[in-house]
Amino acid sequence: MRRAAHQLRLRRFRVCGAAARKENDQVNQDTRTARSARQGRPGRSVSQERTGGEKTSEPRSNRFTEQELEIARETDLPDLLTSLGYTVTRVGRYHSTKEMDSLRIKNRRTWYRYSERVGGDAITFLQHFCGRSFPQAVEDLLAFHGRARDAPAERNRQTEQAPEPPKPFALPPRHTDARRVYAYLKKRSIAPQVIRGFINAGLLYEDAEHHNCVFVGYGGDGKAAFASLRGTYDRDGSGFKGDAAGSDKSIGFRLPYDPDSRTVYVFEAPIDLMSYCTLHRGFHSNALALCCLDDRALSVFLREHPAVRKVVLCLDHDRPGMEAAERIGRKYSAEGYAVQTLSPPSRKDWNAYLTFVQQFRERGR
Numbered sequence: 001m002r003r004a005a006h007q008l009r010l011r012r013f014r015v016c017g018a019a020a021r022k023e024n025d026q027v028n029q030d031t032r033t034a035r036s037a038r039q040g041r042p043g044r045s046v047s048q049e050r051t052g053g054e055k056t057s058e059p060r061s062n063r064f065t066e067q068e069l070e071i072a073r074e075t076d077l078p079d080l081l082t083s084l085g086y087t088v089t090r091v092g093r094y095h096s097t098k099e100m101d102s103l104r105i106k107n108r109r110t111w112y113r114y115s116e117r118v119g120g121d122a123i124t125f126l127q128h129f130c131g132r133s134f135p136q137a138v139e140d141l142l143a144f145h146g147r148a149r150d151a152p153a154e155r156n157r158q159t160e161q162a163p164e165p166p167k168p169f170a171l172p173p174r175h176t177d178a179r180r181v182y183a184y185l186k187k188r189s190i191a192p193q194v195i196r197g198f199i200n201a202g203l204l205y206e207d208a209e210h211h212n213c214v215f216v217g218y219g220g221d222g223k224a225a226f227a228s229l230r231g232t233y234d235r236d237g238s239g240f241k242g243d244a245a246g247s248d249k250s251i252g253f254r255l256p257y258d259p260d261s262r263t264v265y266v267f268e269a270p271i272d273l274m275s276y277c278t279l280h281r282g283f284h285s286n287a288l289a290l291c292c293l294d295d296r297a298l299s300v301f302l303r304e305h306p307a308v309r310k311v312v313l314c315l316d317h318d319r320p321g322m323e324a325a326e327r328i329g330r331k332y333s334a335e336g337y338a339v340q341t342l343s344p345p346s347r348k349d350w351n352a353y354l355t356f357v358q359q360f361r362e363r364g365r
Helices: 002-038 046-051 066-073 077-083 122-130 134-144 179-187 192-200 270-279 296-304 319-334 350-363
Strands: 088-091 094-097 103-106 110-113 118-120 204-206 213-218 224-230 241-243 263-267 286-289 310-313 338-341
Touching: 066 122, 066 134, 077 088, 077 094, 077 103, 077 122, 077 134, 077 319, 118 122, 122 134, 122 241, 179 192, 179 204, 179 213, 192 204, 192 270, 224 270, 263 270, 263 296, 270 286, 270 350, 286 296, 296 319, 310 319, 319 338
Parallel strands: 263 286, 263 310, 310 338
Antiparallel strands: 088 094, 094 103, 103 110, 110 118, 204 213, 213 224, 224 241
16 A cells, blocks of 8 residues: 555656656757847757757746746755755765665756656756646745745736646645654654644644645634645655645744744744754744745744744754855844744754754663
């Protein structure tokens, strides 16, 4: 049953990967056409360059500038994967990850996974493994570089295509129990009391189809608007991560609002937040997980709760996390908030530090 569910998930990802490659081919063709026009030469389509056939007529998207697409495509993949929670390793001239040992990253810019025979750049990685659409992936990567866009680039209104309607948000079906979620999170050193508390609060459950951890984010109106998914079956190193379709990234994952607290603790991932709660059993405060390195969820939370005046940034202690903490800290300090950076005393993130502490305690017994 587990193997069948995992294969189904991989088939779904292959469809995403194929769509990503097709869309990237179109973007590359647009770039070549623009360059040819500037040089006084007629542009050629991908089909012409490969087969010598006539130019095919396909719609062109001007949502992003050429510079923005180049920034997204040239994202440093080891840094990106580290920020997503993967353990990046070195294999000869290439990089890989502990979670996906068949993955190879070349020149820090392109990837290929031999077990699936798919590959690409940073854009296709987010599409393939995180379930992001092409525009969502580009926007996430621009935010990763500190260049978040408030609005699409100016476009020709006469030739603009109607945008695709957003997918409605829907939580994955709930499983009858949460045994796999318990087992997985206990393996990650999360205390059973913390797991039970999150489940009882409606913040966490196990989905019926793939047995993923489902971390539910609620908006200010108390309605579920976001769901972060984390695979529990990782014996083959897949390490699945993603968001439920239609999730609102500006909500993120939050603990229930505490009106007695004037502070909010900010983490990258829900498991880091759970790890901090395990390390500090008496923790009672507002807290949220961005589920990325973009501060949209924090901005919305502070707007909804103006009484909160202190921000504690508990992001990962790696280069992307530290750069994000510096960027976000400057922004909210300028807006009048008291900002504190709180990194784990050692290791890359709060879960890695929790695991280290647990192992140290067990050796001392």
